[in-house]
Amino acid sequence: MRRLGRLYGRDTPAHLVAMLVTYAIAAYGIWAIFQGAEPWSVLLWLGGAIVLHDFVFLPLYTAAYRLARRAGGVEADRRRRVIALQHLAVPAMLAILLLLAALPLILELSTANYRPTTGMTQEPYLERWLAVTAALFVLSGVAYLIRVRGDHAKAEDASAG
Amino acid sequence: MASILSLGLGVLFTIEIVTGYLSYVAYAPTIGANDVAGGGPDEVLFGWTWFTEPAWLYGLNQSLHVLAGVAAIPILAAKLWVVMPKFYAWPPARSVADVLERGTYALLIGSSIFLVFTGLFNIAYWYPWSFGFVQAHFYAAWVFLGAFLGHLVIKFPVMRRAFRERGVLRPLREDLAATEPEPYDEDTSAPLEPDPPTISRRGLVGVVGGASAVMVGLIAGQSIGGWTRSTALLAPRGQDPAFPLSQGFQVNQTAAKAQITPDLVGDDWRLAVVGRERLELTRQELLAMPQHTEDIPIQCVEGWVSWQTWTGVRLRDLARMAGVTDPDELFVESVQPAGAFDDVVLRGSRATDPQSLLALKVNGEELSLDHGYPARIMIPASPGVHQTKWVGRLTWRPS
Structure with missing residues (x-):
């Protein structure tokens, strides 16, 4: 039993049970996908989701992170720069997530379906997204100023004390 | 972490x-x-x-x-x-x-x-x-x-x-x-x-x-409705009702998309009700029946909600007229020539709920073409696409 476990790579049978559950149910899902229309297209998009994340988004945000770290620069005022970067990165990240979540609306990608179905146009969404993005940067900037001022006050208190 | x-x-x-x-x-x-x-x-x-x-x-x-x-x-x-x-x-x-x-x-x-x-x-x-x-x-x-x-x-x-x-x-x-x-x-x-x-x-x-x-x-307002809809800036159904939406609320599929033409729902329109007996009713005849009013939201699978007040005939009354008191199923067919969900099978027990209506009016007004004139199904807690619009025939299947 222990030898089998070593051969498999885990001590407890729970792992093997979990694997069997996963592959059994997932296999049913994939089998069912193949009963329907365009199964390869579904699999392409399922796999494409991983490829897109691992080979497009991950390198992009890793690069952004590396760049930001380099800008973080000299150790002496590292904290201040890290904080400044945080206050730029957070609204930027949120704006990108919102863009992703409402992509077809903001870029008017689905007007051909949206308009006849709902009776509305997609025109307002780009402006709305830009306004939300601007508001996020402004709010983050205000929060930064408050935080930096708080730091200054603390530093002054420390020097006075 | x-x-x-x-x-x-x-x-x-x-x-x-x-x-x-x-x-x-x-x-x-x-x-x-x-x-x-x-x-x-x-x-x-x-x-x-x-x-x-x-x-x-x-x-x-x-x-x-x-x-x-x-x-x-x-x-x-x-x-x-x-x-x-x-x-x-x-x-x-x-x-x-x-x-x-x-x-x-x-x-x-x-x-x-x-x-x-x-x-x-x-x-x-x-x-x-x-x-x-x-x-x-x-x-x-x-x-x-x-x-x-x-x-x-x-x-x-x-x-x-x-x-x-x-x-x-x-x-x-x-x-x-x-x-x-x-x-x-x-x-x-x-x-x-x-x-x-x-x-x-x-x-x-x-x-x-x-x-x-x-x-x-930035999305939840389309579910909550009321004034919060205007806060749903990035929701597909988050647009201001002041926008020329038919009767001021969200349409789940326009009449144009379903290719509804005036002659399909004009004076010649009749509602066929089929059960043990078969009858045809004009809109005037439907309006002459006992009318009931219910607050029922349109609830879309896409996650938006729109509360409205509907007035019309109870579906259970129409079942009784067709000679069916305890139906197993109701088969609803729309006159729409195009678009999804032009027919649906509803469970008898849900269709005969006292709140379930064949709605003829909304908020006291005649239904607009986009909202299903001359008549649409309104059943509580039902997916929006099962609230069939432009209804042409109801077929009751006795149990």
Whole structure:
């Protein structure tokens, strides 16, 4: 039993049970996908989701992170720069997530379906997204100023004390 | 660090699985040609009768489904960011177990991203793929379900251990200066060579939670309705009712899209009611019957809700006129020549609920063409596409 476990790579049978559950149910899902229309297209998009994340988004945000770290620069005022970067990165990240979540609306990608179905146009969404993005940067900037001022006050208190 | 993100994601994904399942049941996929996912669903699992009380139940279910999916996006992104270094460990697998486990991560990550984004693109009516959305979303959810359950079995003990050793909230008390990377561990997501921290744990949890809250906040108004709809800036159905929408509220499918022409619903229109007897009713005759008024929301599978006050004839009265008192099913057919859901089979018990109407008016006005003139079905807690518009024939099947 222990030898089998070593051969498999885990001590407890729970792992093997979990694997069997996963592959059994997932296999049913994939089998069912193949009963329907365009199964390869579904699999392409399922796999494409991983490829897109691992080979497009991950390198992009890793690069952004590396760049930001380099800008973080000299150790002496590292904290201040890290904080400044945080206050730029957070609204930027949120704006990108919102863009992703409402992509077809903001870029008017689905007007051909949206308009006849709902009776509305997609025109307002780009402006709305830009306004939300601007508001996020402004709010983050205000929060930064408050935080930096708080730091200054603390530093002054420390020097006075 | 992954533990607290996993907890949030685990809760949200559980909501997705439960609400997704309930929504499928609400479509009554085991009767008639209602099954939009294909494949002949199981009678025991999916064949029970969905509720009519409370009247907003389906809307709540779908709002949760859409909003939990939106809220999951920042957490999923953060979690992938946190665990990614582990995926680049070398060698990538040291045993059969490792190889199998790797495969389940591919299924889990692929299906999560697929489900969230096919869902979001569907509610905005963007279909950049050639497969049918409902079927693909439904069966990809099975792939996800398997991978999620397996992942829980393996990782729940790891999460519990992390919480026991480090506490759930204790790591969140440290500020940036006090934040130390977790020591390397084979079973957790802690990386081998971490960079110096640029954000505290509470900072990360705050940013991720805040991002989820902002995203939900910019969409939730389409579910709540009223003045909050104008706060749903980035929701597909978040536009101001002042926009020239027919009768001031959201249309789930316009008359133009369904190719409804005036002659289809003009003076020659008759409602055929078929049961043990067969009769044809003009709109005047329907208006002369006892009228009932009910507040019932339109509740779309896409997660938007619109409360309106409907007036019309009780469906159970129409059943009785056709000589059927305890119908098993009601087959509803629209006169619409195009568009989805031109017919549907409803369960008899739901159709004969005292609140279930063949609505002729909304908010005291005649229905507009876009809202289903001359008559539409309104059943409490029902998916929007089952509230058939431009009804032409009702066929009662006695039990």
